[in-house]
Amino acid sequence: MHECEYVKAHIDRWLDGELEAAESGRFESHIAACSSCATLIELERSISADLVSLDGVANRIAHEGAIAEQAPRRRRRAWPAAAAIVLLVGVGFLATWLTNDTPAGPDGNGRDIVRKPVVADPIQLSILLPDDDSRLSVRIPSDDPQVKIIWLFETTQARSNLPADIDVENVGPGDAAPTMNRS
Amino acid sequence: MRSGLSADAALEDLRRRLVRYAVKLVWNRADAEEIVQEAFKIAASKQQRVTDASFGPWMFRTTGNLCMNLRRKHKSESLSDWVDPPHGQTPFEAASAVERIETLRSCIAALPNQQRIALTLRWIEQFDYKDVAIVMDLSESAVRAHVHQARRQLAIAMRRLDDA
Numbered sequence: 001m002h003e004c005e006y007v008k009a010h011i012d013r014w015l016d017g018e019l020e021a022a023e024s025g026r027f028e029s030h031i032a033a034c035s036s037c038a039t040l041i042e043l044e045r046s047i048s049a050d051l052v053s054l055d056g057v058a059n060r061i062a063h064e065g066a067i068a069e070q071a072p073r074r075r076r077r078a079w080p081a082a083a084a085i086v087l088l089v090g091v092g093f094l095a096t097w098l099t100n101d102t103p104a105g106p107d108g109n110g111r112d113i114v115r116k117p118v119v120a121d122p123i124q125l126s127i128l129l130p131d132d133d134s135r136l137s138v139r140i141p142s143d144d145p146q147v148k149i150i151w152l153f154e155t156t157q158a159r160s161n162l163p164a165d166i167d168v169e170n171v172g173p174g175d176a177a178p179t180m181n182r183s
Numbered sequence: 184m185r186s187g188l189s190a191d192a193a194l195e196d197l198r199r200r201l202v203r204y205a206v207k208l209v210w211n212r213a214d215a216e217e218i219v220q221e222a223f224k225i226a227a228s229k230q231q232r233v234t235d236a237s238f239g240p241w242m243f244r245t246t247g248n249l250c251m252n253l254r255r256k257h258k259s260e261s262l263s264d265w266v267d268p269p270h271g272q273t274p275f276e277a278a279s280a281v282e283r284i285e286t287l288r289s290c291i292a293a294l295p296n297q298q299r300i301a302l303t304l305r306w307i308e309q310f311d312y313k314d315v316a317i318v319m320d321l322s323e324s325a326v327r328a329h330v331h332q333a334r335r336q337l338a339i340a341m342r343r344l345d346d347a
């Protein structure tokens with residue numbers, strides 16, 4: 001019972017990854033042995049994960065709401081497999097460095113493009129495909145002061161059109177957003 | 184603020200971060216935008232200097248306070264429209280994922296204000312305790328206590344959901 005109390009008393013610091021090696025050794029060896037503490041920890045872990053999902057949902061509301069207001073569309077609850085495939089196969093990136101004063105707006109194909117200034121921290125850009133609201137997020141970490149804005153649009157052009165120092169990571173449907181790294 | 188950013192771009196970046204934060208408290212973009220605009224107005228009227236290091240935290244604090252006092256004009260978004268696409272989940276699993284985060288959201292909304300803000304900043308916004316303390320103008324230990332209380336409430340609600 002003593003060890004169960006120890007676990008309860010140290011949960012927050014354990015969740016924060018703040019326990020010293022000896023403390024986390026004691027903590028984890030008890031979880032391995034005690035099913036009721038293991039259940040407790042499982043619950044706490046799932047709450048942390050759910051809070052991260054909540055963050056993603058909120059960011060989506062903050063981000064896409066603007067476009068939804070301009071042209072209300074029925075949202076889908078999930079990416080249908082077909083749409084995801086279109087994204088993965090049919091969408092290449094053409095990235096162009098532009099300056100801050102270039103206006104945002106739809107590209108030549110009538111697709112809304114969300115753009116944001118590129119800053120030192122990773123930021124997210126989205127492309128909304130008009131017919132099914134599928135969304136592709138791209139994170140671009142850069143601290144290059146020359147880099148202001150990156151436009152991304154759907155294009156059949158191959159990835160070889162990307163500037164050489166950009167590397168696009170492919171992901172499967174439903175995975176985390178693809179990542180673009182400036183190396 | 185950040186190197187390589189013009190003042191305008193830095194402010195716009197801050198504004199967007201504040202809107203995202205406000206959405207996490209009011210769950211509606213229109214209200215969140217309005218609140219952040221109001222926070223900037225208050226900042227101007229109090230002659231807060233945007234170049235001060237304290238400006239960002241002050242804006243987060245003001246935005247949080249305005250969210251707590253919101254007289255709602257718009258409904259909260261229904262999360263089922265916005266939840267991540269399920270990855271290899273059955274419809275039942277997907278529905279229960281939505282139910283979980285809806286439960287969390289309403290449990291957070293019912294928390295006392297300080298707990299709600301501390302939890303949102305620490306675990307949804309993923310700030311360090313140190314930064315949460317600066318935003319909330321509290322000691323780090325006070326923040327930890329609020330977060331601890333909040334998480335215990337969430338655990339109770341989620342266990343009830345799991346047992347149901």
Ligand SMILES: [Zn+2]
Nearest residue numbers: 003004034037
């Ligand atoms: Zn135990």
